Amino acid sequence: MSAKIGPEQVRKVAHLARIKLSESEVEQFSEQLSDILTYVDQLNELDTSNVEPTTHPLRLSNVFRKDEAGETLSNEAALANAPKKHGGFFAVPKVLE
Amino acid sequence: MSPQKSHTPQYRPTVGLEIHVELATASKMFCACTNKFGDPPNTNVCPVCLGMPGVLPVMNRKAYEFAVRVGLALNCNIATYTKWDRKGYYYPDLPKNYQISQYDLPLSSNGYIDLPVDSQVKRVGITRAHLEEDAGKNVHDLPDCTGVDLNRAGVPLLEIVSEPDMNSPQEVMVYARAMRQLVRYLGVSEANMQHGHMRFEPNISLWIFDEAETDGGHYTPIVEVKNLNSFRALEKTVVFEIERQINEWQADSQNYRMDKMSKQNRGWDDVKEITVFQRHKEEAQEYRYFPEPDLLPVEIDEAWLKQIRSQVPELPAARLERFQKEFGLEAKLANLLTSEKSIADYFEQAVRAGASAKRAANMIQSQGLRLANERGTDVGSLGVWPERLAQLCKLADADKVSATATVAIFEAMMESEDSAEKIAQDKNLMQVSDASELESVVQQVLTENTKAVEDYRAGGKKSKKARGFLLGQVMQKSKGQANPKVAGEIIDKKVLG
Structure with missing residues (x-):
């Protein structure tokens, strides 16, 4: 089977994941990702036309809690592990100028 | 063609x-x-x-x-x-x-x-x-x-x-x-x-079509405007985008098209x-x-669905229609009353407690909503419960208080638990509508103001003014408690015969 994941797609996924890849790596991952898909494709040999799609592996549904407010963390506890804080806020690098 | x-x-x-x-x-x-x-x-x-x-x-x-x-x-x-x-x-x-x-x-x-x-x-x-x-x-x-x-x-x-x-x-x-x-x-x-x-x-785009063409027209590229948090911003955005897209299209009608340009966020x-x-x-x-x-x-x-369905109340559009039919309210007033569920509920409870629909509707419009607005609350929380509003409506309907007096009574009811009638009495706002009670006051006024009586009887220019004067005197003598309509009728009867 021909490559399922071409170099273009590898570059796009790498961009979305903010990963820098060299040209040889693009080649390499294109091959590897295609191989993985080909391997998984074996599942298509099974006839599943009469099988309902599975959306969750557990045969459970409707686990709810009551709408009641409970305990929360104090502001100090919530921010305890924050690398930077400012007046009760988590401080992060400026998002807007 | x-x-x-x-x-x-x-x-x-x-x-x-x-x-x-x-x-x-x-x-x-x-x-x-x-x-x-x-x-x-x-x-x-x-x-x-x-x-x-x-x-x-x-x-x-x-x-x-x-x-x-x-x-x-x-x-x-x-x-x-x-x-x-x-x-x-x-x-x-x-x-x-x-x-x-x-x-x-x-x-x-x-x-x-x-x-x-x-x-x-x-x-x-x-x-x-x-x-x-x-x-x-x-x-x-x-x-x-x-x-x-x-x-x-x-x-x-x-x-x-x-x-x-x-x-x-x-x-x-x-x-x-x-x-x-x-x-x-x-x-x-x-x-x-x-x-x-x-x-x-x-999500905004324009369908641009030329009636002389048979190509079915085309669309400008879709623009999605993110995160607007007021009605004003929404309206201005839509108006602005329509204008902007027309201009873009006029500048480059061949390329500013949905099939040639991708969707953009603004x-x-x-x-x-x-x-x-x-x-x-x-x-x-x-x-x-x-x-x-x-x-x-x-x-x-x-x-479960049935249970949730039972929690869906009568919806605004249906309620608006029913208010017009059932209570004979004009569209504008019905619209106002059904604008919020709390107002509509308040109105209906007052009517169920015996208020006439029109009186209750007008009272809510002219007083309840104004006061609620002034105090930054809703009409049901002013302290004049629907049953008490009904008391006040009934007093007004029976001509026991004047429309003017209801304003003061409504405001007093917000501060007091007393009935509308008790407040009206305490404030001397009960109105005298009993003709026999008013007769003597009217007679006295007529006796004291013979010139005005003559003017009224003479008809012509001065007549209307003279009648107004006489009625004013009656109101003054009765300390504002005379029902002006009844008093006017008595004056008319006595002067014109």
Whole structure:
């Protein structure tokens, strides 16, 4: 089977994941990702036309809690592990100028 | 066909609207943190909504029921089986780096709402309404950093997506306001705009067509404007975009087309009152949706659905129609009374307690709503309970108090537990309508003012003024307690015979 994941797609996924890849790596991952898909494709040999799609592996549904407010963390506890804080806020690098 | 083709193509705006509504639950969607606006930053948070490792979300039953209630009110199909999905993106206000949402199995879909537009019924399709969790809030006015407040992270958020069925700014506004009214009627959201309970994202494009051509016209590229949090911004955005897209199309009619240019996101600049380009959708982030493994699916059976359906009250449009039919109210007044469920309920309870519909409606319009507005509360919370409003209406209907006096009595009732009648008596506001009681006062006035009596009897220019004078004297003598209508009739009878 021909490559399922071409170099273009590898570059796009790498961009979305903010990963820098060299040209040889693009080649390499294109091959590897295609191989993985080909391997998984074996599942298509099974006839599943009469099988309902599975959306969750557990045969459970409707686990709810009551709408009641409970305990929360104090502001100090919530921010305890924050690398930077400012007046009760988590401080992060400026998002807007 | 005429050989001369028209070169003035027409356009028709095509707008769809996404609305995000925060639900008014006590606690968040997937954890027990308080759902409340305005608390100090990062005080309504816990490991779940902070996105700490190893925690597990648990669904809030009420939030789910609220969402289904809206779906039912919007005539949607309610899915008997739904699941949750993770929508991945990176932003500081999203601590888990994914938002729990519903992707391919939303809890409701394929509905509609009928709207009154220019005395016609405009039907707008509802593509879907699904539940998700709100993100936190970024605060941009701090020095050298952006502040992140996660109190809002995890608040239940209902996303309502319409079909692109709206064709003018006016229709967009009617739809948006109807949605706010609806969620308030349903009691699922306060829909307080200042608190960000409702946010709009319109999708706008123009259908441009030339009646002289047979090609069916074409569309301008869709523009999605993100995160508008007021009706004013929504209206201005839609008006601005229509204008802007016309200009773009006129500048390059061959290329400014949906099939040649990708969808773009724009933002609304509230100061300059323009939309600003943000990004093309082709550069859009890949959300990498996948089923949320930490949450179980939801299945709704008939019994549960029936129970939720029973919580859907009479909806605004139906109530408006009934108020006009049942109570004989004119459209404008009926509209006002049904604008909020609390007002409509208050009115109906007063009528059920014996008030005449018209009197109660007018009293609510001229006094109740004015005072409620002045005091920043709703009419039902002024202290004049519907039963007491009915007392006052009955007094006025029986001519025992004048329309003018009801103003003072209504205000006094807000501060006192006394009955309307007792207050009227204490304040000397009871009106004398009994003809025999008024006769002697009238007689006295007539005797003391023979000139005016003559003028009145003589007819002509001075006549009307003279009658007014006599009536004024009667009112004065009775300390304002005479019923002017009855007193006037007695004067007429005595003078004109």
